[in-house]
Amino acid sequence: MTLRTERPPVRPRSGRRPLPPLIFLLVLAVAALGVWWNVLRTEKQEAAEEAAACESVAEAAPPTELEPADITLRVFNATDTAGLAQTVATALGERGFIIAEVANDPTEREVTGVGELRYGARGSDAARYVRLFLPEAGDHQDVRADARVDVVVGPEFATLASAEEVAAALAPVTGAAAEC
Numbered sequence: 001m002t003l004r005t006e007r008p009p010v011r012p013r014s015g016r017r018p019l020p021p022l023i024f025l026l027v028l029a030v031a032a033l034g035v036w037w038n039v040l041r042t043e044k045q046e047a048a049e050e051a052a053a054c055e056s057v058a059e060a061a062p063p064t065e066l067e068p069a070d071i072t073l074r075v076f077n078a079t080d081t082a083g084l085a086q087t088v089a090t091a092l093g094e095r096g097f098i099i100a101e102v103a104n105d106p107t108e109r110e111v112t113g114v115g116e117l118r119y120g121a122r123g124s125d126a127a128r129y130v131r132l133f134l135p136e137a138g139d140h141q142d143v144r145a146d147a148r149v150d151v152v153v154g155p156e157f158a159t160l161a162s163a164e165e166v167a168a169a170l171a172p173v174t175g176a177a178a179e180c
Contacts, residue, residue, distance in 0.1 A: 068096030071126045075102050076152045078111035088153050091160050092133065105152055113138060115154035120144035132166045 073092060077085035089102040105111065114136040119127040121141070126149050131137060134151065161169075 066125060066129045068092075068129075069098065071129060072098045072100050072148045073130065074100050074148060074150045076105040076150060077103070078105040078109075078115070078152050079155045079157070084153050084157065088151065088157070088160070092151070095133070095160075095163075097130075100148065109140070109152075111138075111152050111154040112156075113154050114157050116140055116150075116152040118142055118150035118152060119148070120146065123147040123149050132169050133160045135161055135165075135169075 073089075075085045075089040075092065077083075085102050085104070089099045093099045109116070115134055116138045117127045117130055117134065118140045120143060122145070124141070126147055127139070130149050130151065134157075137151075137154075
């Protein structure tokens with residue numbers, strides 16, 4: 001008689017290879033890295049946009065330390081309406097500005113819209129302040145050496161901004177700009 005030794009049955013070898021699951025895990029890892037990279041890039045972009053917005057708010061804000069009595073204006077009429085420059089000069093004078101000259105526009109520049117503010121490098125703060133009174137006026141920076149600002153009244157001029165609108169524009173900044 002022969003002795004039988006008991007061995008566990010031999011398990012048949014499966015036909016699976018480890019390569020497909022490894023490829024799946026590799027694709028999953030690449031996708032996770034892509035998402036992570038996108039999140040980091042988006043955060044950096046948002047931070048840069050926020051910094052740029054803060055700079056533009058600070059740059060566009062009117063200088064609150066100026067008073068109308070500190071600013072000398074020349075008021076010119078670039079329209080066919082007689083006396084419009086004098087009317088605007090009177091209104092600006094009543095608000096405290098120093099009016100140096102009132103005349104028709106001496107330049108050959110074509111003025112469209114509400115009007116134009118002309119100033120030199122030293123008058124940029126004063127021009128930003130005057131803009132509160134003529135919010136839709138265009139800009140023209142020239143090479144003058146003084147801080148004088150020329151207000152050139154255009155064909156679409158109706159009225160100066162009200163005192164309430166000017167006060168609201170000068171009020172302390174709130175909201176998103178305050179976070180800067």
